[in-house]
Each structure stands twice: as C-alpha cells, then as structure tokens.
Amino acid sequence: MIPFDISFLAQSTITPDQYSLLCLFVGMVTVLGLIIVMRANAFLALITAAMVVSLMAGGAIQDKFARVASAxxxxxxxxxxxxxxxxxxxxxxxxxxxxxxxxxxxxxxxxxxxxxxxxxxxxxxxxxxxxxxxxxxxxxxxxxxxxxxxxxxxxxxxxxxxxxxxxxxxxxxxxxxxxxxxxxxxxxxxxxxxxxxxxxxxxxxxxxxxxxxxxxxMPLPMRPLGNEPEPEAIPDDKLPSLWISLxxxxxxxxxxxxxxxxxTMADAERAAQLRPGDIADWNAFRSRIQQDQDADDETNFGKHLLATINGNDSDEERARIAELLLQDGDLNGEEQNELREGLNRFVLLDKSFPKNRDAFLGTKLSATAMSLAASNPARMAPVTAERMNREVLESAYDADVVKPYTWETAKRKASNVTSMxxxxxxxxxxxxxxxxxxxxxxxxxxxxxxxxxxxxxxxxxxxxxxxxxxxxxxxxxxxxxxxxxxxxxxxxxxxxxxxxxxxxxxxxxxxxxxxxxxxxxxxxxxxxxxxxxxxxxxxxxxxxxxxxxxxxxxxxxxxxxxxxxxxxxxxxxxxxxxxxxxxxxxxxxxxxxxxxxxxxxxxxxxxxxxx
Incomplete structure (x- = not known):
C-alpha cells in the first residue's frame, strides 16, 4: 500500500538538497512522461505533477492537495x-x-x-x-x-x-x-x-x-496547399483605419x-530611507536597544534588531554598526551618518525584519506595517521592504525620536494614478x-x-x-x-x-x-x-x-x-x-x-x- 505522505524519505540518508532535487526529478518525469508518452494534455500533466510534488514535499497531510488548488x-x-x-x-x-x-x-x-x-x-x-x-x-x-x-x-x-x-x-x-x-x-x-x-x-x-x-x-518553391484555393485579399475600403487597428x-x-x-521614478526617491535628521534623538534611539540587550528575555525588539544587523555571517561593517548602537556616550556627526547608513542597509532592506503579527516583540505595529509584513518576502521589492521597516521603527519609537516620513510624494501620487x-x-x-x-x-x-x-x-x-x-x-x-x-x-x-x-x-x-x-x-x-x-x-x-x-x-x-x-x-x-x-x-x-x-x-x- 502506497502511503499518502512519502516525505519521510527526506529524513533518510539523503540530504535535504538531494531530496529536493529528487522531487524536481519526479515532477519533471511526470510532466514529460504524461505529455510525450501518454500524449496527455499539458493541463493534466502539469496539475498531476504539482500534486505529486506536493505529496512528496513536507507539510501537514491535510494540506497536500489543498495548497495545489490554492496555488x-x-x-x-x-x-x-x-x-x-x-x-x-x-x-x-x-x-x-x-x-x-x-x-x-x-x-x-x-x-x-x-x-x-x-x-x-x-x-x-x-x-x-x-x-x-x-x-x-x-x-x-x-x-x-x-x-x-x-x-x-x-x-x-x-x-x-x-x-x-x-x-x-x-x-x-x-x-x-x-x-x-x-x-x-x-x-x-x-x-x-x-x-x-x-x-x-x-x-x-x-x-x-x-x-x-x-x-x-536552399531556395524553395511555393507549393500548393491541398485543394483549397488561395484566399482573396480584402479590399482596402473594407478595412478599418490604421490607428484604430493599432x-x-x-x-x-x-x-x-x-x-x-x-x-520607477517614485521608487528611486527611496522616501522611506532614513535621512540626516530623521533620527532626532540618537541617545534615546540607542538607549532602548541597549536596555533590551541587557534584559533577561531571550527575544525582544532590540535583540532582534541587533541580530538582523549582524546577519548570518561575520562582517566587519555589520559589526561596526552593532558596536555604534551599543557603545556609551554621544555620537559625533560622522558616526551618526555611519550608523544611519548602516540601518538603511542592514535593517530597512531586510525583508524578514518584522513578524507577521499586530504586536511585534512588544511593539504594536501600524496598519501599514501589518499589511506589508503579510506580503511574501520573496516577491517584495526593496522599496517595499524599506517602507515596511520604516513603519516598524516609527511604531517602536515616539515621533520625537524617529521623525515620521512622507510616503505620498508628488511622484508617488502620480504613480498611484498610473498604477490604476x-x-x-x-x-x-x-x-x-x-x-x-x-x-x-x-x-x-x-x-x-x-x-x-x-x-x-x-x-x-x-x-x-x-x-x-x-x-x-x-x-x-x-x-x-x-x-x-x-x-x-x-x-x-x-x-x-x-x-x-x-x-x-x-x-x-x-x-x-x-x-x-x-x-x-x-x-x-x-x-x-x-x-x-x-x-x-x-x-x-x-x-x-x-x-x-x-x-x-x-x-x-x-x-x-x-x-x-x-x-x-x-x-x-x-x-x-x-x-x-x-x-x-x-x-x-x-x-x-x-x-x-x-x-x-x-x-x-x-x-x-x-x-
């Protein structure tokens, strides 16, 4: 008897990558076999292959075929x-x-x-x-x-x-x-x-x-096509005008x-990026992160922000930004610019920074942030990620610490009309x-x-x-x-x-x-x-x-x-x-x-x- 869930193979001696490639191989064989050998319609071949791959992939058994229909x-x-x-x-x-x-x-x-x-x-x-x-x-x-x-x-x-x-x-x-x-x-x-x-x-x-x-x-001659006569051309006066046709x-x-x-012009403004003066109080901004870093709870806003900056691998530039956030004393103008640019690069562009929930690590998110956080990260444009994360920062801090930004610029309003x-x-x-x-x-x-x-x-x-x-x-x-x-x-x-x-x-x-x-x-x-x-x-x-x-x-x-x-x-x-x-x-x-x-x-x- 064939089990309904064969993803247990992924837990055997083969690696996860090898199992994923096995899913791909089985899916392709299903498509090509049905189309080439069985002469099946492409729709039947593709939807069958989708169900086969979904059956092999991980996930709850009750969702195996429902997610195919959803996709x-x-x-x-x-x-x-x-x-x-x-x-x-x-x-x-x-x-x-x-x-x-x-x-x-x-x-x-x-x-x-x-x-x-x-x-x-x-x-x-x-x-x-x-x-x-x-x-x-x-x-x-x-x-x-x-x-x-x-x-x-x-x-x-x-x-x-x-x-x-x-x-x-x-x-x-x-x-x-x-x-x-x-x-x-x-x-x-x-x-x-x-x-x-x-x-x-x-x-x-x-x-x-x-x-x-x-x-x-190979100059080939024109040959007759069956017994059908060549179609006669339609007179010009029976045709519509060129502009209507085009x-x-x-x-x-x-x-x-x-x-x-x-x-593209509106996106190029990068309206959600942090600009000079947008962080009105650097000490207050860093103070929350430093307090969160010293707190006993395993995960909070400051720790998550630092983890986002540090990334998955060692990087001197990332380490420098984290150091500036945690160091004591005032920042000079050059350090403020360095930190602001680091936040733009490592936080605002991170598509996975906020969680998809109304309360993000103790911070009540704005409606805009919640809506953007619900998007598929793989399909999120960089400018959208910047807007989402700027909304998160403004939700986490008072306006006298992080100044509100203006998203609806003149170019953005024009692009909204053309988007419709x-x-x-x-x-x-x-x-x-x-x-x-x-x-x-x-x-x-x-x-x-x-x-x-x-x-x-x-x-x-x-x-x-x-x-x-x-x-x-x-x-x-x-x-x-x-x-x-x-x-x-x-x-x-x-x-x-x-x-x-x-x-x-x-x-x-x-x-x-x-x-x-x-x-x-x-x-x-x-x-x-x-x-x-x-x-x-x-x-x-x-x-x-x-x-x-x-x-x-x-x-x-x-x-x-x-x-x-x-x-x-x-x-x-x-x-x-x-x-x-x-x-x-x-x-x-x-x-x-x-x-x-x-x-x-x-x-x-x-x-x-x-x-």
Missing part, C-alpha cells in the same frame, strides 16, 4: 483576466481586418523590395496580443501573394513571418508564457514589455539575416509602460472593448453576433488559462519542496563574482532549452523553468534585475524546436515544406533567435543591471 487559483487570478482579454483582442483584430490593415501598413512603408522586413515587423507587432499560430495563419497568405508577384524569396518570406511571430511570443507579455514568467519572478509587466522588446529586436534582426542566408542556400496593441503597451516609468490606469487587466479591457467595437462597426454585427464571436475566443483562451495556472501550481509546489534552494546550493550564485551570478542566466536558459526539446511547448518550458528558479529571482541574489532571468528563460524556450512542437508543424504544413526542410530551416532559425536573445540578456544584465 492554481493564485496563478489564475494573476494572469487569467489578461489571457482571456488577449484572446478576445486577437480574434476581433483578425475578424475585423485590423490585423490585415497593420500588415498592409508595414508593406506600404517598406515597399515590395523590403517586404521581408514588413512581414517580420507585422509578426513582431501582432504576436504581442495574438498567439503565434494565429499570426502565422494570418500572414502566410501575404507571403504567398508576395511570391506570386516576385517569383522568388518564398522561403525568406515565410521564415521572416516566423521570426517576428516567435520572438515576441516568448519575450513580450501579454502572451501567456512571458506573462506567467514575469508573474512568478515578480517582474513588473511594463518592465518585462520594455526589456522584452529591447532584446527581441536585435534577435529578430539576426533571425531575418539567417532567413536571408537560408533562402540563398490601438488594441499600442494602448496597453503605452499605459503599462507609463506606469512602469512613473513607478496601467494595471494590465484594465489596460487590456479597454483594448478589448476597442477591438470589439471595431469588429462590430466594420462587419455590421449585431450584439448577438458580437457576443458569439467573443465566446469563441474565450473558449480558446480558457484552455491557455488552465495550462498556465496548472504550470503556476507546479512551480509553487517546487518552491514548497525547496528546489530553488537546492539548485542555488549547487552553484556559486551567492559569491560576489559577476561571472558566478551570471551563471543563473545560463541556468535559466539551459533548463528551458532542455524542457523545450523534451516536450515541445515553449509555454510549458517557460512556466516550469521559472517555477524552479523563483527563489533566486531577487536583485540581492542575482546582482541584476530578475527581468533578465525572465528573458533568458524565454530565450531558452525557443531553443530546440522539432517534431514535438506544434509550431514546427504549423510552419511546415502552412508553408508547404516537408519535415526535413522544416528541420533544416525552422529548427535552426529558432536556435538563432534563442541564442541571440540570451546573449542580449546577458549583455544588458552586465551593462544595465537595473539595481
């Missing part, structure tokens, strides 16, 4: 609305002719001679809200039409379409893969869009160059990016309404017909939501099993060497690549990889912003596409290529895109770490 709901709540709205936007843009208008605009800008650039640019833009297979279905007829005009470069045309569609599909939200990765690694969606586009552009250029090279090496794509990018910029308007759920809702209105007007649809069209799009988006939420639950259970810590202990990530910290990017790229090769889905590869590495995704550990880890995972999910990838078959069948021709063109193209994206992510992490 599933958390992921669905974070990305479900966005994915559903993106599905509506994509279908409405296709049915209304808005997507066709965008493509023709690119064609008119670049001209016939530069039509590969136009096709690549069209795929690049349209794959942001529209899934890759839909983008390819839309653009392949234009590539075939271009070949009928020029009688050359057919392979270049279809590879250019694939280049643009694939690269933003794996790097730029709200496409499900990068959206979930950003959510799991706690990366701002606007920043993910900005950095994703910056990395995707040079990768797309490299892909276009490679497409041109392959077109010269609005569903550009509006959310504009709103989300504006919020990111203003929030730039929320991805709201931004895509507005875009979806515009896309629906365009479809209704352009095709003269009744409300019932419009509702029917939206319902069709939601059915396709529902499956994506289920898969991404199941993947999020799987990643959460890997976190419960301490897989991230085990992986971190295998590599010198915690060292000060930049080369060692950059190994995490290689790790994310490599894991996503292996998963992509093994089971074929870029989305599953991204979700699983980010779930494994979530515990490493903080600027303090990495030395650079985790957005670059997210981009590296996205780059890895492109690497190694072959016959188990649905994209492979879409490219081959819709282009009229044989399997061997697709292996010679599609597979190396995605390797070029993935490798270039990864190199760009590494270079940007070095040159522009964003920490």
């Amino acid at each position: 599933f709901g958390g992921t669905a709540g974070g990305v479900g609305i966005v994915i559903a709205l993106a599905a509506i936007i994509g279908k409405c843009m296709l049915d209304s002719g808005a997507a066709d208008r965008v493509v023709r605009a690119f064609m008119s800008i670049f001209g016939e001679k530069r039509s590969p650039i136009a096709l690549m640019g069209s795929g690049f833009v349209l794959a942001v809200p529209v899934f890759f297979d839909t983008v390819f279905y839309l653009l392949v007829p234009l590539g075939r039409s271009m070949f009928r005009k020029t009688q050359k470069n057919y392979l270049l045309y279809v590879m250019a379409i694939a280049t643009g569609g694939c690269i933003t599909h794996t790097l730029v939200p709200p496409t499900p893969g990068p959206l979930v990765v950003a959510d799991q690694l706690n990366v701002d969606k606007g920043l993910m869009i900005l950095i994703g586009v910056m990395i995707a552009f040079p990768a797309a250029c490299a892909g276009l160059w490679f497409s041109s090279l392959m077109n010269r090496v 609005a569903p794509v550009l509006l959310p990018v504009l709103l989300i990016s504006t919020n990111t910029v203003l929030t 308007l730039g929320d991805p759920n709201f931004a895509l809702l507005i875009s979806a309404l515009i896309a629906m209105w365009t479809l209704a007007v352009q095709r003269s649809l009744s409300l019932k017909e419009l509702a029917s069209s939206v319902e069709v799009s939601l059915m396709s988006g529902g499956l994506i939501i289920l898969i991404t939420a199941a993947g999020g639950a799987f990643g959460a259970m890997l976190t419960v099993a301490n897989v991230g810590d085990a992986i971190q202990n295998m590599f010198p990530i915690g060292s000060d060497a930049a080369s060692a910290k950059l190994l995490v990017l290689l790790l994310g790229f490599g894991i996503a690549s292996v998963l992509k090769i093994a089971q074929g889905s870029s989305t599953v590869a991204m979700i699983t990889s980010s779930g494994m590495l979530v515990s490493l995704a903080s600027p303090e550990v990495l030395g650079y912003h985790p957005v670059y880890l997210a981009a590296s995972i996205g780059a890895g999910s492109l690497f190694g596409s072959w016959m188990n990838d649905s994209g492979f078959w879409i490219f081959a069948k819709m282009s009229g290529l044989t399997e061997v021709e697709a292996l010679k063109t599609w597979t190396p193209l995605l390797m070029v895109l993935g490798a270039t994206s990864f190199v760009c992510a590494v270079l940007m992490a070095i040159v522009m770490p964003l920490v």
Whole structure:
C-alpha cells in the first residue's frame, strides 16, 4: 500500500538538497512522461505533477492537495483576466481586418523590395496580443501573394513571418508564457514589455539575416496547399483605419509602460530611507536597544534588531554598526551618518525584519506595517521592504525620536494614478472593448453576433488559462519542496563574482532549452523553468534585475524546436515544406533567435543591471 505522505524519505540518508532535487526529478518525469508518452494534455500533466510534488514535499497531510488548488487559483487570478482579454483582442483584430490593415501598413512603408522586413515587423507587432499560430495563419497568405508577384524569396518570406511571430511570443507579455514568467519572478509587466522588446529586436534582426542566408542556400518553391484555393485579399475600403487597428496593441503597451516609468521614478526617491535628521534623538534611539540587550528575555525588539544587523555571517561593517548602537556616550556627526547608513542597509532592506503579527516583540505595529509584513518576502521589492521597516521603527519609537516620513510624494501620487490606469487587466479591457467595437462597426454585427464571436475566443483562451495556472501550481509546489534552494546550493550564485551570478542566466536558459526539446511547448518550458528558479529571482541574489532571468528563460524556450512542437508543424504544413526542410530551416532559425536573445540578456544584465 502506497502511503499518502512519502516525505519521510527526506529524513533518510539523503540530504535535504538531494531530496529536493529528487522531487524536481519526479515532477519533471511526470510532466514529460504524461505529455510525450501518454500524449496527455499539458493541463493534466502539469496539475498531476504539482500534486505529486506536493505529496512528496513536507507539510501537514491535510494540506497536500489543498495548497495545489490554492496555488492554481493564485496563478489564475494573476494572469487569467489578461489571457482571456488577449484572446478576445486577437480574434476581433483578425475578424475585423485590423490585423490585415497593420500588415498592409508595414508593406506600404517598406515597399515590395523590403517586404521581408514588413512581414517580420507585422509578426513582431501582432504576436504581442495574438498567439503565434494565429499570426502565422494570418500572414502566410501575404507571403504567398508576395511570391506570386516576385517569383522568388518564398522561403525568406515565410521564415521572416516566423521570426517576428516567435520572438515576441516568448519575450513580450501579454502572451501567456512571458506573462506567467514575469508573474512568478515578480517582474513588473511594463518592465518585462520594455526589456522584452529591447532584446527581441536585435534577435529578430539576426533571425531575418539567417532567413536571408537560408533562402540563398536552399531556395524553395511555393507549393500548393491541398485543394483549397488561395484566399482573396480584402479590399482596402473594407478595412478599418490604421490607428484604430493599432490601438488594441499600442494602448496597453503605452499605459503599462507609463506606469512602469512613473513607478520607477517614485521608487528611486527611496522616501522611506532614513535621512540626516530623521533620527532626532540618537541617545534615546540607542538607549532602548541597549536596555533590551541587557534584559533577561531571550527575544525582544532590540535583540532582534541587533541580530538582523549582524546577519548570518561575520562582517566587519555589520559589526561596526552593532558596536555604534551599543557603545556609551554621544555620537559625533560622522558616526551618526555611519550608523544611519548602516540601518538603511542592514535593517530597512531586510525583508524578514518584522513578524507577521499586530504586536511585534512588544511593539504594536501600524496598519501599514501589518499589511506589508503579510506580503511574501520573496516577491517584495526593496522599496517595499524599506517602507515596511520604516513603519516598524516609527511604531517602536515616539515621533520625537524617529521623525515620521512622507510616503505620498508628488511622484508617488502620480504613480498611484498610473498604477490604476496601467494595471494590465484594465489596460487590456479597454483594448478589448476597442477591438470589439471595431469588429462590430466594420462587419455590421449585431450584439448577438458580437457576443458569439467573443465566446469563441474565450473558449480558446480558457484552455491557455488552465495550462498556465496548472504550470503556476507546479512551480509553487517546487518552491514548497525547496528546489530553488537546492539548485542555488549547487552553484556559486551567492559569491560576489559577476561571472558566478551570471551563471543563473545560463541556468535559466539551459533548463528551458532542455524542457523545450523534451516536450515541445515553449509555454510549458517557460512556466516550469521559472517555477524552479523563483527563489533566486531577487536583485540581492542575482546582482541584476530578475527581468533578465525572465528573458533568458524565454530565450531558452525557443531553443530546440522539432517534431514535438506544434509550431514546427504549423510552419511546415502552412508553408508547404516537408519535415526535413522544416528541420533544416525552422529548427535552426529558432536556435538563432534563442541564442541571440540570451546573449542580449546577458549583455544588458552586465551593462544595465537595473539595481
């Protein structure tokens, strides 16, 4: 009889890290076995793997499966609305002719001679809200039409379409893969869009160059696709205007990016940090800590503060700050500045300083401090930690000792407004309404017909939501099993060497690549990889912003596409290529895109770490 709780294995001769890696191995075997061998749907494979890993991980037996459902709901709540709205936007843009208008605009800008650039640019833009297979279905007829005009470069045309569609599909939200990765690694969606586009552009250029090279090496003819006639082009007067067509794509990018910029500016103020004069009475401030240090109780506020400063390992700078707090006599101006900076660095930035309770070691916390302390430390931004700990200090001391700070600065008030308007759920809702209105007007649809069209799009988006939420639950259970810590202990990530910290990017790229090769889905590869590495995704550990880890995972999910990838078959069948021709063109193209994206992510992490 198989026991319901097999976490007792963790107590055997194997180490905790080895047991965590065993959980990871079993989880991956479950996912890959169900998808590859049993041909199970990705949702069933991921949710089964999540339950298996949860069963192996520690915790109360009654919570084993309940926490899987909780993690599933958390992921669905974070990305479900966005994915559903993106599905509506994509279908409405296709049915209304808005997507066709965008493509023709690119064609008119670049001209016939530069039509590969136009096709690549069209795929690049349209794959942001529209899934890759839909983008390819839309653009392949234009590539075939271009070949009928020029009688050359057919392979270049279809590879250019694939280049643009694939690269933003794996790097730029709200496409499900990068959206979930950003959510799991706690990366701002606007920043993910900005950095994703910056990395995707040079990768797309490299892909276009490679497409041109392959077109010269093996110039393939255009072949008929079954017995179906080539679709006729829609007249220009039946298409919506360019700006209306672009609005569903550009509006959310504009709103989300504006919020990111203003929030970054507000965060850069570091309003909660201790500034000169904020500690009005240094003697009174230190007196409480010294009294607590001499008290008989094992744990109190002062002892906990000193323990936070001293950290887990010996450090001369930390020891100096503790010495200044405990020494007798007045502090001179230089010592006050030294102590203030030490408190900012070692206390205010510590994400675990307060406990999640209304009374913290004898100190009644403010409502703000209680709310912030309830957050997940792994997902807490440094500026939030500073605010939480400043609230704790102000709760522990009178205003004549620690002066109150002002959080709602002018920049913060502006960012609060854009946080509402730039929320991805709201931004895509507005875009979806515009896309629906365009479809209704352009095709003269009744409300019932419009509702029917939206319902069709939601059915396709529902499956994506289920898969991404199941993947999020799987990643959460890997976190419960301490897989991230085990992986971190295998590599010198915690060292000060930049080369060692950059190994995490290689790790994310490599894991996503292996998963992509093994089971074929870029989305599953991204979700699983980010779930494994979530515990490493903080600027303090990495030395650079985790957005670059997210981009590296996205780059890895492109690497190694072959016959188990649905994209492979879409490219081959819709282009009229044989399997061997697709292996010679599609597979190396995605390797070029993935490798270039990864190199760009590494270079940007070095040159522009964003920490």
